[in-house]
Amino acid sequence: MSQQSIVSPDSKMADVILMNYLLLPVINRFGIRLGFGDQTVEQVCAQYDVNLSFFLDIINAYHDESYFPREKMRGYPVDMIVDYLLKTHDFYRQKMLPETQQLVEDLIASCPSECDNLNMIADFFSIYKQELENHLASEEKHFFPYVQALTKMEEGPPSLEKIRSYYDFSYDNHSEEHDNVISKMLDLKNIIIKYLPPNYNTTLCNNLLYWLFIFEKDLKDHERLEDIILLPALRNIENRLMQNL
Amino acid sequence: MAQHIIIAEPSYLMKRGISAVISDIVQAEVIFMDELQELNNYLETNPVDLVFIDEQLLSNKTQRDLFFQLQSEARYIVLTNDRQEIPARKKFTEVISRNAPKEKLIPLLEKVLGDSSVENRKKSAILSERENEVLKQVALGYTNQQIADRLFISKHTVISHRKNITSKLGIKTVSGLTVYAVLNNLIPKDQIE
Incomplete structure (x- = not known):
C-alpha cells in the first residue's frame, strides 16, 4: 500500500501497520492492541466494539494529509469525537510528554561540561510541557463539557437561560492556544536542528528529534480534528438552538 | 530549506x-x-512561500475580501478554467489554466518556484543589525509598542522586522526567539526571567 492507498473495511489490520507504523498509537487509542493475525479491519473493529466508519476516517485522514472527508466527519455524533479526543489527551499525558521529558533529561545528563545552552533547551521544553498540560486540562474543563452540554440541550426544549449559563467558552482564545502549541513544537525542532551547541550526544539527540517529529504530526492531526470538525459542529448546534428559541 | 507551499483546492485529484x-x-x-477560511486563518500567522489557490474558492465574498486584504509575503498562483475573469488580478503572481500544456506549465512553475522562497528573495538569511536589535528586545520580553518606543521606530516597523526575523530563523514564538538569542550570545542568560 502506498501513500495514496486508502484503508478499507477488508484491508488486513496487520497491513495497515506495515504500511504506516505511525498509525500504531492511533489504533491503540481505540483500545485495539497487536496480535491481529489475518483479521480484517472490519473484524478487528467488531471485536473491540469500535465504530468502523469513524475508525476508517480517522486512520485515512491521519495517513494522508490531503484526504479529509469533512462533511462526512461532521456527521458523527459529537460524543464519539470528544471521546476520541479525550483518549488522545491521555496518550499525550501518559506517553508522549513523559517519554519526551525522559529523552531531554538523557540528553542533558550526557553533557560533559558547559551545559548552560543545553539547559536552555531543557527549560524551553519543561515550560512547553506545562503549557500543553494546562491547555489539555482547560479543554477538558471548559471546551468538551460545553460541547456535550449543548448536544444534550438539543434533545430537550431549549432555554435561553441554560444556553447563557454555558456561554463562557471563547473561540478566539481556543484557536490561538492551538496555534501556540504547534508553533512552540516547531520552534523546539528548529532550534535543535539549526542552533544546537556542539557538545551533545548524537544518538540521544537524534532519538529526541525522531520523537518530536512523531509528536508534532500527532498534535497537528489532533488540532485539525478539533478546529475543522468539532468547532463547526459546535457552531451549528449553537445556531440551531438560537433559531429554535 | 524546504519551501512552505499551500495547495488550496477542493478536488483531491487536483491536489x-x-x-x-x-x-x-x-x-x-x-x-x-x-x-478559503482555513487559508486566511493560516496566512495571518504563518510565513508561507507560495500558495496555489483554485478560483472556485474565491466565490464566497466575505472570505474573498478578507483574503485580498491579507498582508502576507507569500506569492500566489491562481488556477482557473479558461476564459474566467479573475478579480484583483495583480494579487496573483501567475494565473494558470487547468488545461495548460506541459511545455507552458513546467517552465512557468520552475520560474515561480525557483525564486519564490522568501529566503531567496531576501538574498540572505542572516539577520540585519536592526533585526538583531529588535530580536534582543523581543527576547528581553518587551511588547511591540515598548520596542517601538525604545528603538524610536513605529510599531508597524517593529512588526515587519519580527516577520522577517521569523521567516529567516524559522522560529516564531517569543520563548523560541529567547532561546535563540541566548544560544547566539545576543543577550546574557541572566537577563531573562
Whole structure:
C-alpha cells in the first residue's frame, strides 16, 4: 500500500501497520492492541466494539494529509469525537510528554561540561510541557463539557437561560492556544536542528528529534480534528438552538 | 530549506496532481486546504512561500475580501478554467489554466518556484543589525509598542522586522526567539526571567 492507498473495511489490520507504523498509537487509542493475525479491519473493529466508519476516517485522514472527508466527519455524533479526543489527551499525558521529558533529561545528563545552552533547551521544553498540560486540562474543563452540554440541550426544549449559563467558552482564545502549541513544537525542532551547541550526544539527540517529529504530526492531526470538525459542529448546534428559541 | 507551499483546492485529484508536479521541481513542505477560511486563518500567522489557490474558492465574498486584504509575503498562483475573469488580478503572481500544456506549465512553475522562497528573495538569511536589535528586545520580553518606543521606530516597523526575523530563523514564538538569542550570545542568560 502506498501513500495514496486508502484503508478499507477488508484491508488486513496487520497491513495497515506495515504500511504506516505511525498509525500504531492511533489504533491503540481505540483500545485495539497487536496480535491481529489475518483479521480484517472490519473484524478487528467488531471485536473491540469500535465504530468502523469513524475508525476508517480517522486512520485515512491521519495517513494522508490531503484526504479529509469533512462533511462526512461532521456527521458523527459529537460524543464519539470528544471521546476520541479525550483518549488522545491521555496518550499525550501518559506517553508522549513523559517519554519526551525522559529523552531531554538523557540528553542533558550526557553533557560533559558547559551545559548552560543545553539547559536552555531543557527549560524551553519543561515550560512547553506545562503549557500543553494546562491547555489539555482547560479543554477538558471548559471546551468538551460545553460541547456535550449543548448536544444534550438539543434533545430537550431549549432555554435561553441554560444556553447563557454555558456561554463562557471563547473561540478566539481556543484557536490561538492551538496555534501556540504547534508553533512552540516547531520552534523546539528548529532550534535543535539549526542552533544546537556542539557538545551533545548524537544518538540521544537524534532519538529526541525522531520523537518530536512523531509528536508534532500527532498534535497537528489532533488540532485539525478539533478546529475543522468539532468547532463547526459546535457552531451549528449553537445556531440551531438560537433559531429554535 | 524546504519551501512552505499551500495547495488550496477542493478536488483531491487536483491536489495530488499539483503536489506531484511540485515535488518534481523543488523540495517543499506542502499543506493541503479545502476552504478559503482555513487559508486566511493560516496566512495571518504563518510565513508561507507560495500558495496555489483554485478560483472556485474565491466565490464566497466575505472570505474573498478578507483574503485580498491579507498582508502576507507569500506569492500566489491562481488556477482557473479558461476564459474566467479573475478579480484583483495583480494579487496573483501567475494565473494558470487547468488545461495548460506541459511545455507552458513546467517552465512557468520552475520560474515561480525557483525564486519564490522568501529566503531567496531576501538574498540572505542572516539577520540585519536592526533585526538583531529588535530580536534582543523581543527576547528581553518587551511588547511591540515598548520596542517601538525604545528603538524610536513605529510599531508597524517593529512588526515587519519580527516577520522577517521569523521567516529567516524559522522560529516564531517569543520563548523560541529567547532561546535563540541566548544560544547566539545576543543577550546574557541572566537577563531573562
